[in-house]
Structure formats: structure tokens, C-alpha cells
Amino acid sequence: DAKTTQPNSMESNEEEPVHLPCNHSTISGTDYIHWYRQLPSQGPEYVIHGLTSNVNNRMASLAIAEDRKSSTLILHRATLRDAAVYYCILRAHNAGNMLTFGGGTRLMVKP
Amino acid sequence: DAGITQSPRHKVTETGTPVTLRCHQTENHRYMYWYRQDPGHGLRLIHYSYGVKDTDKGEVSDGYSVSRSKTEDFLLTLESATSSQTSVYFCAISESRGGNEKLFFGSGTQLSVL
Numbered sequence: 275d276a277k278t279t280q281p282n283s284m285e286s287n288e289e290e291p292v293h294l295p296c297n298h299s300t301i302s303g304t305d306y307i308h309w310y311r312q313l314p315s316q317g318p319e320y321v322i323h324g325l326t327s328n329v330n331n332r333m334a335s336l337a338i339a340e341d342r343k344s345s346t347l348i349l350h351r352a353t354l355r356d357a358a359v360y361y362c363i364l365r366a367h368n369a370g371n372m373l374t375f376g377g378g379t380r381l382m383v384k385p
Numbered sequence: 386d387a388g389i390t391q392s393p394r395h396k397v398t399e400t401g402t403p404v405t406l407r408c409h410q411t412e413n414h415r416y417m418y419w420y421r422q423d424p425g426h427g428l429r430l431i432h433y434s435y436g437v438k439d440t441d442k443g444e445v446s447d448g449y450s451v452s453r454s455k456t457e458d459f460l461l462t463l464e465s466a467t468s469s470q471t472s473v474y475f476c477a478i479s480e481s482r483g484g485n486e487k488l489f490f491g492s493g494t495q496l497s498v499l
């Protein structure tokens with residue numbers, strides 16, 4: 275799987291939007307962009323994924339750059355419960371079975 | 386939430402003893418995975434299964450074995466535990482495999498080998 279680059283940490287205020295960036299300049303045409311998050315003392319949790327178009331679900335929105343070399347996870351109104359490590363991962367359509375989690379971004383939410 | 390149960394949640398054992406961790410799912414998903422998470426290494430795949438009695442090695446399989454005799458259960462065995470196997474172990478399941486899959490994770494097992 276191609277490599278992604280994320281900031282180590284970010285801070286946000288409660289009830290404000292949060293934009294978590296991810297760079298993936300070596301992405302290939304068949305790579306899906308996945309986001310997972312991991313709350314303290316829990317297993318990772320699927321958030322959202324997309325291929326080319328922007329995606330929305332009940333948890334977040336995923337904005338994908340036109341050249342697909344970067345993407346942004348958008349939490350529309352951060353809550354204290356959103357404090358977690360967020361992982362951006364690329365998965366090829368014919369990927370093997372190793373979902374590789376990098377360092378991720380630690381999001382801190384201030385009341 | 387996906388129906389995944391890991392047991393035990395915490396385990397302390399001594400070097401050289403065998404240990405078995407259990408993952409149980411109620412989703413009838415075909416694929417099951419065992420990962421370990423260590424500081425500085427993220428999550429690393431140990432073994433995975435793509436069906437009953439069908440398993441394969443992952444990135445860090447040495448010292449571990451797995452079995453899957455039923456769709457719902459995936460067992461991870463440390464034949465002779467070592468201190469380097471102290472870690473948090475996560476089980477995951479997915480309905481499909483490849484770029485469009487979604488993995489659902491259990492809550493983890495904290496294993497300490499003394």
C-alpha cells in the first residue's frame with residue numbers, strides 16, 4: 275500500500291469543525307482512501323472511505339482533491355468524544371490483507 | 386456496533402507458557418484478522434482467515450498460530466509466550482477483502498508476559 279503523511283497532532287474546540295489532512299502523493303488509480311479512528315483503550319473504528327468523489331456519512335465527510343494526492347477528513351462539529359487518533363490509509367482494489375496503520379493524527383478537543 | 390467479542394480482555398502470564406486468545410463474531414463475516422499494536426509500530430497483522438480452516442500468515446506471524454473451526458470463532462495461540470509478545474491484540478472482521486472493505490475491530494486483549 276502507498277504511503278500517507280499526516281500531522282502528528284491537532285487541536286480543536288468543541289462544537290467547531292475539524293479538518294484533518296492527509297497527503298498521499300504516490301496514490302495509484304485503484305487505491306481507495308480509508309479513514310479509521312482509535313479512541314483511548316479501544317480498537318480502531320471505521321470512519322469513512324472513498325475513491326474519487328467526496329463522501330458523506332453520519333460520522334464525517336471525506337473531501338478528495340481532484341488529483342487525489344491529498345484528502346481531508348471533516349468532522350462538522352467536534353465533540354469531546356471525537357478525541358482520538360485518526361488514521362488515513364490507502365487500500366488498493368487488489369490489496370493483500372495487510373491494512374497498514376501509520377502514526378495517524380492525535381486529535382485533541384478542548385471544551 | 387459489529388458483534389465482535391475478544392476474550393480475555395486482560396491476561397498476565399509467564400514466559401514459556403501457552404496462551405490462547407479468542408475472537409468471536411456474530412456477523413457471519415468471512416474474513417477475520419489478528420493484529421497486535423505496539424508503541425511506535427502501529428497495528429501489524431499477525432494472521433488472517435478467509436474461511437473455515439483457511440488461514441494465512443501476516444506480517445509478524447512467528448511465534449503465533451491460529452485456528453478457525455467455525456465461521457464465528459478465530460483463535461490465536463502463542464505456543465510458548467515470550468516477553469516480546471507483550472502487546473495489545475486486536476481481532477478484526479470484514480465481509481469482503483480489497484480496496485472497498487470495511488474492517489470492524491474488537492476491543493482488544495492486553496497481554497503481559499512476565
